[in-house]
Amino acid sequence: MSNYFYVAPEQLIKDRAEFAQKGIARGRSIVAAIYDKGVILVAENPSASLNKVSEIYDRIAFAGAGKYNEFDRLREAGIRWADSTGFTYSREDVDARALANYYAQHLGDMFTEGQKPLEVEILVAQLGNKLRPTKLYRIAYEGTISDEPRFAVLGGDSETIKTRFAHAEESIEPLNVTLRNATNALAGPERTIPAAELEVGILEDRGHRRTFSRLSDVQVSELLG
Amino acid sequence: MGLTLAPHTSPNDSAHATTVIAVRYQGGVVMVGDRQATGFYIASRDVRKIEPADHFTALAISGSAARAIELLKITQLSFEHYEKMTGSALSLEGKANYLSPIIQRNNLTSPLLVVPLLAGWDESNLVGRIFEYDGAGGCYERFDFAAIGSGSPFAEGTLRLGFRADLDREAALELGALALYEAGDNDPSTGGPDFVRNIYPMMVTLNEQGFQELSVDEVGERFRVINVRRTESGGVAGGALR
Numbered sequence: 087m088s089n090y091f092y093v094a095p096e097q098l099i100k101d102r103a104e105f106a107q108k109g110i111a112r113g114r115s116i117v118a119a120i121y122d123k124g125v126i127l128v129a130e131n132p133s134a135s136l137n138k139v140s141e142i143y144d145r146i147a148f149a150g151a152g153k154y155n156e157f158d159r160l161r162e163a164g165i166r167w168a169d170s171t172g173f174t175y176s177r178e179d180v181d182a183r184a185l186a187n188y189y190a191q192h193l194g195d196m197f198t199e200g201q202k203p204l205e206v207e208i209l210v211a212q213l214g215n216k217l218r219p220t221k222l223y224r225i226a227y228e229g230t231i232s233d234e235p236r237f238a239v240l241g242g243d244s245e246t247i248k249t250r251f252a253h254a255e256e257s258i259e260p261l262n263v264t265l266r267n268a269t270n271a272l273a274g275p276e277r278t279i280p281a282a283e284l285e286v287g288i289l290e291d292r293g294h295r296r297t298f299s300r301l302s303d304v305q306v307s308e309l310l311g
Numbered sequence: 312m313g314l315t316l317a318p319h320t321s322p323n324d325s326a327h328a329t330t331v332i333a334v335r336y337q338g339g340v341v342m343v344g345d346r347q348a349t350g351f352y353i354a355s356r357d358v359r360k361i362e363p364a365d366h367f368t369a370l371a372i373s374g375s376a377a378r379a380i381e382l383l384k385i386t387q388l389s390f391e392h393y394e395k396m397t398g399s400a401l402s403l404e405g406k407a408n409y410l411s412p413i414i415q416r417n418n419l420t421s422p423l424l425v426v427p428l429l430a431g432w433d434e435s436n437l438v439g440r441i442f443e444y445d446g447a448g449g450c451y452e453r454f455d456f457a458a459i460g461s462g463s464p465f466a467e468g469t470l471r472l473g474f475r476a477d478l479d480r481e482a483a484l485e486l487g488a489l490a491l492y493e494a495g496d497n498d499p500s501t502g503g504p505d506f507v508r509n510i511y512p513m514m515v516t517l518n519e520q521g522f523q524e525l526s527v528d529e530v531g532e533r534f535r536v537i538n539v540r541r542t543e544s545g546g547v548a549g550g551a552l553r
Binding site for chain 2: 135137140141142162165166169172173296
């Protein structure tokens with residue numbers, strides 16, 4: 087016969103939160119920011135094929151920090167949700183807020199009821215048009231959504247990076263300036279991150295239905311100047 | 312949009328009232344499709360029967376309009392879905408094979424038949440390729456040209472006489488337009504050029520630049536040239552490809 091010991095709910099939540107935070111802190115960070123023509127997502131990522139930033143739908147992008155297998159499964163679920171919603175109703179009915187809520191519910195459930203909380207922090211970015219505003223939704227490991235006004239930082243050292251970025255970028259800037267500020271914020275004063283170790287995706291209107299694109303190492307180097 | 316309406320308005324219809332053709336050339340594929348939807352009467356004159364399935368692939372449809380549009384939508388969705396999930400696009404052969412079981416399932420369980428035609432630019436092998444299907448979903452690659460719909464016998468006659476392996480883009484566009492003109496001339500369910508309403512068959516190219524549709528003005532001009540020639544010869548081709 088097994089014995090059950092009483093654990094106060096406060097303690098349980100605290101332990102789970104600490105566990106998730108530790109896992110997330112091990113990974114490298116991501117900066118997402120609004121620039122004058124769209125949204126940019128900059129991740130420090132030495133791998134060229136295991137993406138942290140990706141396309142969800144015509145005007146929606148995804149970024150994930152923390153455990154790769156966990157946020158990649160969330161990315162897949164998001165694409166599935168968006169494609170099936172757009173197919174069932176209309177492409178214009180696919181909304182980032184609804185997707186962020188869907189993620190938040192799942193993360194919240196995993197945090198309280200799962201075997202272990204997911205060690206991830208994710209972001210849903212939406213490029214605005216006449217129907218919807220440009221938005222950045224950050225969703226934390228326990229399901230908290232925050233609607234970030236101009237930029238968001240995910241992953242390990244997010245508070246420091248946030249301060250550095252906010253200090254450098256005081257208003258909405260063009261793509262090259264925002265990319266440079268994001269890269270500097272990720273790197274900090276003591277080091278520089280080479281273009282090959284940056285993963286950059288943008289949402290920008292260029293006359294196509296699908297607005298997401300990845301910037302190549304060459305494009306990133308050119309923009310960084 | 313309709314190619315044929317549902318069976319109760321058009322009984323015993325197995326001809327898929329349409330003509331869409333694809334011609335391979337050095338550096339890509341040309342596709343030409345008529346614009347008419349036919350039941351007992353002309354239901355629409357400006358239907359689009361060729362649509363991009365993705366950036367490098369076009370899907371042309373014939374048969375039941377409702378089923379054909381559904382096939383087109385699910386194909387567009389699936390190609391994009393695969394690309395987003397895996398981070399890279401399907402191969403052209405993969406795209407062609409994807410359609411087979413869908414056509415089979417539809418055509419063997421329903422009188423609302425659908426027969427598509429797929430053409431695209433193969434990014435791995437840097438060639439244009441054409442895939443046609445039979446009613447049971449069998450997928451066959453064609454290395455010269457293909458035609459679907461009720462007007463295809465007339466279009467194929469022209470294509471068989473005019474096709475050469477070394478066609479360039481311009482020659483393929485000219486041959487494609489002529490083949491569709493012939494189909495529109497002889498098949499009641501194929502709409503030829505409509506100079507009164509300024510509605511012309513769709514002409515698209517698939518090459519390393521992807522799916523590109525020719526402007527109405529350019530297509531209109533091509534058909535006007537054929538029409539003038541044909542008027543001068545009193546309505547006969549005159550023993551030559553013209």
